[in-house]
Amino acid sequence: MLDQRVPLLMRLSFLLISLILASSCSTRLYPVSSETKVYDLGKMGLSDKDSLTEIMISPYRIKLNAEMDDVIGVSETIMEKGLPEGKLGNFTADACLSVLNHERISNGQHVIDMCFLNNGGLRNSLPKGNITVRRVFELMPFENELVVLELSPDKMRILLDFIANKGGMPISGVRFVIADEKATGIQISAKEFDESRNYFVLTSDYLANGGDDLGFLSQPLSNSATGIKVRDAIITYIKKQKSEGKNLDPKIDGRISYARP
Numbered sequence: 001m002l003d004q005r006v007p008l009l010m011r012l013s014f015l016l017i018s019l020i021l022a023s024s025c026s027t028r029l030y031p032v033s034s035e036t037k038v039y040d041l042g043k044m045g046l047s048d049k050d051s052l053t054e055i056m057i058s059p060y061r062i063k064l065n066a067e068m069d070d071v072i073g074v075s076e077t078i079m080e081k082g083l084p085e086g087k088l089g090n091f092t093a094d095a096c097l098s099v100l101n102h103e104r105i106s107n108g109q110h111v112i113d114m115c116f117l118n119n120g121g122l123r124n125s126l127p128k129g130n131i132t133v134r135r136v137f138e139l140m141p142f143e144n145e146l147v148v149l150e151l152s153p154d155k156m157r158i159l160l161d162f163i164a165n166k167g168g169m170p171i172s173g174v175r176f177v178i179a180d181e182k183a184t185g186i187q188i189s190a191k192e193f194d195e196s197r198n199y200f201v202l203t204s205d206y207l208a209n210g211g212d213d214l215g216f217l218s219q220p221l222s223n224s225a226t227g228i229k230v231r232d233a234i235i236t237y238i239k240k241q242k243s244e245g246k247n248l249d250p251k252i253d254g255r256i257s258y259a260r261p
Contacts, residue, residue, distance in 0.1 A: 068134040073238035076249040079126040081119045084178060084256035088125060089170030091250035092139075092230075093117055095237035096146060097172040100202055100226060112148055113188050114173035115202040116163065117230070118212050122170070131238055131248065140231040144204040150222040156199045158216055160186060168256045179259035204230055 079088040097115035104111060124138040151159065160176060160183035163169045167178070176183040186193035198221060204211075205225075210218050241248060 068137065069132050071130045071132055072136075072235060073131045073242045074247045075126055075128055075131055076247050078128045079248075079250060081122055081125070082252070083119075084168030084258065085170075085252060085254075086119075087250040087252060088122055088139075089117065089119060089168075090172070090253070090255065091126070091248065092122060092234060093170040093172035094250070096230060096233045097202055099233040099236050099240075100146060100148070100228065103226075103228075110200055112173070112202045113199045114171060116159070116172075116174075116207070117170040117204060118207060119170060120212065121204065121206070121230070126248075133235060136231055136235050136238070140234060142206070142230075144206050144230050146202055146226045146228050146230055146233060147205050147208045148222075148224040148226060149201045149203065149208055149217060149220040150224075151199050151201055151217075151220055153193075153195045153197065153199070155216065155220070156201070157183070157186075157193075159201070159214075162214070162216075163256075171255060175255045177257050177259050184259065 077087060079091055080086055081088050093115045096117070097112060100115075101112050121142060121144065122139060123141055124135070126135055126139060160174070161181075163171065164176065164178040164183040165181045174186065174188045176186045178184075188194075188199065203217075206212075207214050208217055208220075208223060238248065
C-alpha cells in the first residue's frame with residue numbers, strides 16, 4: 001500500500017519551493033557560516049597505498065620487472081657518447097641501420113644508405129657486461145620512431161655538412177673527414193659520394209620533422225614511416241647478436257675524423 005502522506009509532502013514541498021523562488025526575486029542569500037575539515041593523510045586507513053589496488057597490480061609489476069631485467073646481450077666494453085664519434089653513437093646507428101635493412105631486404109625494398117641519430121637523444125651509457133631491457137629503456141626513454149627519407153644529392157650534402165659543422169653525430173653507412181666545418185672525402189656504403197643519385201637515409205621522426213635545427217629535412221623527396229621505435233630496433237639488434245653467440249663490441253673506427261693540419 002502506498003504511503004498516504006506522499007501527496008501531502010509533495011504539496012508542502014511545492015509550496016516551499018514556490019516561496020523560495022518568490023523571495024529570490026527581491027532577496028539575496030548569503031552564507032552565514034562555513035566549516036572546514038582537515039584530514040590527516042598519515043592516519044591509519046589513509047595510507048599512501050591502497051591495499052586492494054596494490055594486490056591487483058602486484059602480479060603485473062612483478063612480470064614487468066622480470067621483463068625489464070631480462071639480459072638480452074653482453075657488451076665487451078662500456079659504451080659512451082663522444083665527438084666526432086663515440087662507441088655508443090656508433091653502436092646505436094649501426095644497430096638501427098642493420099635491423100631496418102634486414103627487414104627491407106626481406107620485403108624486397110630499397111636498401112637504406114645511411115643512418116644518423118643525435119647524441120642528445122641518447123640519455124644514458126651502456127655498461128660493460130650484461131645488457132638488460134631496462135638499460136636500453138634508460139638509453140632511449142623516448143617513443144621516437146624510425147623513418148626513411150629519400151634525399152637528393154644536394155640535400156644529402158647539406159646534411160653531411162650539417163653533421164660536420166656540429167663536430168659529429170651518431171652515423172652509420174657513411175665516412176667523411178671534417179675540414180673547415182665541411183664534410184670532405186665522403187664515402188657512402190664504401191663508395192664515393194655520387195652527385196647524380198638520390199640517397200635513402202634512416203633517422204628518427206624527431207629529427208626528420210626538423211628537431212635539432214634540421215628544418216631543411218622537412219621536404220624530402222619521400223618520407224616513409226617504418227612503424228619501428230628506435231628503442232625497439234636496438235633491442236632487436238642486441239637479441240640477434242646474442243642468438244648468434246656474439247657479444248657487443250663497438251669500436252671507434254674513424255667514420256668521422258678531422259683533417260690533419
